Amino acid sequence: MSASEQVTPEAQTRLNLAEQRGLRLGIGIRTSIAAAAFVWYVGAALLFPGADLRLATTVALLLFTAIGVTHLCLIGTRFDRAWMKYTVYMLDGLTICALFALVPISRADDVPQIIAFRAYGIYFLFPLLAMACLSLSWRLVLWTGTVCVVGWWAAFAWVSTQMDRTLSWADIPSAATRADYETIFLSIDFIGRGNRIEETAMLFFAAIALSVSVYRARAVFFAQVAADIDRRREKAARERVSDLLGKYVPEEIAHKLIADDAPMRPQRATGTALVMDIAGFTRFSAAHDPSEVIAKLDTFLADAARAVSDKGGIVISYLGDGFLVTFNAPVAVKSHATAAVQAATALVPVARAHAFDIRVGIATGALVTGIIGSDSRQSFTVYGDAVNLAARLEGKCKELGVQILMDDQTRASAGVAVDVLNCGDLLVDGIETPVQAFGLSGVSVV
Structure with a gap:
């Protein structure tokens, strides 16, 4: 029996409350991280005059924090809407990807932005996927993974198209020597398109696996609620029968009959x-x-x-x-x-x-x-x-x-x-x- 077939009004109400608590936890974590990053980033620039304070990064971190605080205040209220969580996670994913594409990796004009992808990587997006799981919404998990993959490729495409020359794994000869690897793989123009395929595939497969896990968890949740409802109904029925039997047979005998159907x-x-x-x-x-x-x-x-x-x-x-x-x-x-x-x-x-x-x-x-x-x-x-x-x-x-x-x-x-x-x-x-x-x-x- 699928989760949708076992949904009862009580089970749905319980799940809604669990989803709200989980979503509030996930949004709270990412908001705390964003706020801490904002304080650290701005504080470091103020404490160390030589530190590089970029306006785009500062605005992005501040926006992350503000969006999280606003969403936390709305979760569970009459103003809360289902699309809000999808929007928040989409903005988070796309913002992280945009930072890789738009925040300069170096002040030098001749350093391509592709270095950001090679130096840091897609693992910045995995915590976002993990926090989506806390919402107990398999759709949100799958949505977050899809947005991150699309955003990552969009950022990669934007950066690579701005380069005058690009090198990738296909440019390495079949019988490549050490010098060939050093020339191509260690080149500042190496974009590693194959690496982007592998990392986004891993991210998307992780999103699928996590969404299936959340879906199964929901099914187990509904089954447990249904079993709990059945137990309470059976208990109430037995109590009613016991009360009725108690009027006509000794109470001790009634309890025996209720405890043993034979x-x-x-x-x-x-x-x-x-x-x-x-x-x-x-x-x-x-x-x-x-x-x-x-x-x-x-x-x-x-x-x-x-x-x-x-x-x-x-x-x-x-x-x-x-x-x-x-x-x-x-x-x-x-x-x-x-x-x-x-x-x-x-x-x-x-x-x-x-x-x-x-x-x-x-x-x-x-x-x-x-x-x-x-x-x-x-x-x-x-x-x-x-x-x-x-x-x-x-x-x-x-x-x-x-x-x-x-x-x-x-x-x-x-x-x-x-x-x-x-x-x-x-x-x-x-x-x-x-x-x-x-x-x-x-x-x-x-």
Whole structure:
């Protein structure tokens, strides 16, 4: 995919800012160099009376500095135009070339100006090409290289046509001797046309290579911006999905589903299930307006969910006026039975703060968690004997006159030390053998 195919409004805006910063850097560098050269050139003439101060060079350096300062002030403003940078770099290139053609190399009339090309050379134009790269505009780089080549040849042609006699590589005999080279190559009239071809070819090839490099850098830039936009969109989409899932499935499960696109496979673990229900909720709902009942229930369940989450529990589902919580399934919890008992005792004061009494059943055993349902509709659930037993024990609380009832495996695993009421063996629906149960009320857990 080409850079133009990946351009988005955001990417173009970012690139425009990067181009402005790079152009400002390049223009700043060349302006600083021009100003330093102007100060050095004029200062040297003032400090050393014998120094040669040429008006053309002084004006050119001053003009270079003034143009740079003006352009720096305009970059990024409402007065900035695309043609300005092309004009500035064209003036820079042509001015450098003009200096080689018009500023006399010597005060003597018999010294041809071609000596300037032989003594200094085209390398004065390469920094201009390098500074053009800072703008991140491949067109400006190619434009600068082309202008420099054309300007260099124009200056060379102007100088060589002013000479009465010219010598070049073609004038050296095929079997040239040392004397032939000394006569022609070291002659003051030697213009070296072949050298001009080589140096301008190198300059133009460098311009092409640098422009391609800048173009590729722009393509990489657009690709990175596009990838960044995609990452932000994906993150936002995942957050929206997570927020939506969080309303219907436990937050921890939602995060797992978002992190892994594959459906969560069933997991088997030994854990503890906690079932909570509000005592006398039917009477409460009958005596109050439905909207008030829902509002009060929502507030209480939110606080209750936070209380069990603080202990590592996961609210798997809401059961009318209560909920089902699991510990160590599917998210690992150390000492899950202890955590479940601590969560149950923490729920009692939370319920009382909302003017409710609760009943809690706790059971420890095998739990299986995972996604169930059809391809079109699925839900996360947990099942196992511990879930069924916790629900049955919650139902026995009213019959036994306790708020919290747990099975013997939970008691043994949690290490309950005090305030344990042995409720004996209970016959529980769906379980053939009696279940030894223990009631708690404000117990201490070790």
